[in-house]
Amino acid sequence: MPKNRRVRLKLFTSIGETHVPSLTGLFPGANWMERETFDFYGVLFTGHPNLKRILNMDEMNYFPMRKEYPLEDAKRDDKDNTMFGR
Helix, strand or coil, X not given: CCCCCCCCCCCCCCCCCCEEECXXXXXXXXXXXXXXXXXXXXXXXXXXXXXXXXXXXXXXXXXXXXXXXCCCCCCCCCCCHXXXXX
């Protein structure tokens, strides 16, 4: 980029429909960024050549940056909820 201009693409989508087109055909460097976005947020990039987890374990059934996972195990019997103000 001779004039040092930057390009930023923003796309707004609903939590239920997370399919967006991939940019790896135009910009091969987007490969890693799209895989990272899928790994942490669960965005599915249509047309991506190798969309799989790269930083988290394959066994994870949730996406950590969505914060949809339970914070504590509700079935634990070794703690007393009265000590935590509940």
